[in-house]
Amino acid sequence: MSRRPAVLALLATATLLSACGSASGSEQYGPNPELPKPERGLIPPMTIADPAGWGDRRPTVPQGYQVTAIATDMKIPRQSLVLPNGDILVAEGKGGGDAPIVRPKDLIAGYFKKKGTSSVKGGDRLTLLRDANGDGTYEGRTVFAEKLNAPYGLALVGNRLFVANQDSLVRFDYAPGQTRASGPPVLVTKLPAEINHHWTKSLAASPDGRSLFVGIGSNSNIGERGMAAEEERAMVWQVDAETGATRRFATGIRNPTALTIQPGTNQLWAVVNERDELGSNLVPDYLTSVRPGAFYGWPYAYWGANPDRRVQPFREEMVGRTVRPDYSLGSHMAPLGVAFSSAAMGGQFADGAFVGLHGSWNREQPVGYKVVFVPFRGGSPAGPPVDFLAGFQGDGKTFGRPVGVTVDPRGALIVADDLSNTVWRVTPVRQAAPARVASAG
Numbered sequence: 001m002s003r004r005p006a007v008l009a010l011l012a013t014a015t016l017l018s019a020c021g022s023a024s025g026s027e028q029y030g031p032n033p034e035l036p037k038p039e040r041g042l043i044p045p046m047t048i049a050d051p052a053g054w055g056d057r058r059p060t061v062p063q064g065y066q067v068t069a070i071a072t073d074m075k076i077p078r079q080s081l082v083l084p085n086g087d088i089l090v091a092e093g094k095g096g097g098d099a100p101i102v103r104p105k106d107l108i109a110g111y112f113k114k115k116g117t118s119s120v121k122g123g124d125r126l127t128l129l130r131d132a133n134g135d136g137t138y139e140g141r142t143v144f145a146e147k148l149n150a151p152y153g154l155a156l157v158g159n160r161l162f163v164a165n166q167d168s169l170v171r172f173d174y175a176p177g178q179t180r181a182s183g184p185p186v187l188v189t190k191l192p193a194e195i196n197h198h199w200t201k202s203l204a205a206s207p208d209g210r211s212l213f214v215g216i217g218s219n220s221n222i223g224e225r226g227m228a229a230e231e232e233r234a235m236v237w238q239v240d241a242e243t244g245a246t247r248r249f250a251t252g253i254r255n256p257t258a259l260t261i262q263p264g265t266n267q268l269w270a271v272v273n274e275r276d277e278l279g280s281n282l283v284p285d286y287l288t289s290v291r292p293g294a295f296y297g298w299p300y301a302y303w304g305a306n307p308d309r310r311v312q313p314f315r316e317e318m319v320g321r322t323v324r325p326d327y328s329l330g331s332h333m334a335p336l337g338v339a340f341s342s343a344a345m346g347g348q349f350a351d352g353a354f355v356g357l358h359g360s361w362n363r364e365q366p367v368g369y370k371v372v373f374v375p376f377r378g379g380s381p382a383g384p385p386v387d388f389l390a391g392f393q394g395d396g397k398t399f400g401r402p403v404g405v406t407v408d409p410r411g412a413l414i415v416a417d418d419l420s421n422t423v424w425r426v427t428p429v430r431q432a433a434p435a436r437v438a439s440a441g
Contacts, residue, residue, distance in 0.1 A: 033328035039279030045364045049116030052397035060391035070138040071423040075123030077416035079404035081154040085176045088129040094122030095150030095166035095199035124148045145181040153203025164201035167193035189244035195219045204259035207266045212239040215256030222299040250290045254298040258338040271335035280363045285333045288325035297322035327381040332360035333368040337405035344411030346428045352376040356402035
């Protein structure tokens, strides 16, 4: 049987079997989500995103805020970085794609995932956006660096710009106002890249600039490719910015897709994509502080000491070592971006973290496909998530999928949308000052 008929036959089976999955479930946000019993089946529930153009539509924002598309026709924008002079760097690229198919599920899942992505070829570049006069229109657009390898994570330390490609951490010299790299990238260290089932390499710099933290995803759902394929994966590395020396900072994190440093505490935080194929309401993706030396469970346990005995060989002792995450975002939300807010964002959105939810593919009823705000109090999450940028789905269609989120300290949230290839900017609506009337005296 050729590949195409085999795919069609498997998809027909998947459509029938996925209808048996559970689509209902209680709210799963917060530090103590309700965890249902696992649901095992031949094929997990799946729903194609069914992409469509935005047309006259726009994402929705809370009252008192406005959203603008500051760049369109990008080449798969993933993460962004606001530079000190207000310029915005956008990493564009698409990695992975070389993971061998080891189960029929892999073939079916690959088809469903691809249907919900852009057909545009990844740019493998950094694009710089500039608003020269500060009016909110980014009229300047130049390619800062090209011929990279699926760039994703970005960090600026002094006059050095660090970029996490899918296979390496590199750096460029940077001077304020620069619109193009002055030379080729310099290798800091190589990153695990064999198979690259989860290819994105997230990045954050320590406040003192001495260390770089790199998030490296697993090569499988629960180790079905063998644990040898997971060597130095499903973890966060700490990299010496000067020498490139690496060490394991935290482990057992299935796919840490975005990293950030919390202002005031200097604490590293991450958003994480958890495992699949246990039902529509397992396992919760999460937002968590990342503790040095901690083990977060993958693949042997989830959400603390909940064992996943699908993993073979199973290691019982690892269950008891598992650290419970701080905050559940809900199952299959697929968080790909995180950034702490600032007072300039205003009102209820001044203290907390914005999270970009790329959206599910393995549920009957899709979830995610929006940017939420998780309020903080006393340095910790406190309360339910609030929709901040929504409206990415409607009438059975999907118009965009949020990835990276970045807070401009001047008062704007920058959101990369890798389905419509757009960069969105959300700002508080500034009230015009009342006109001053001169008195006769």
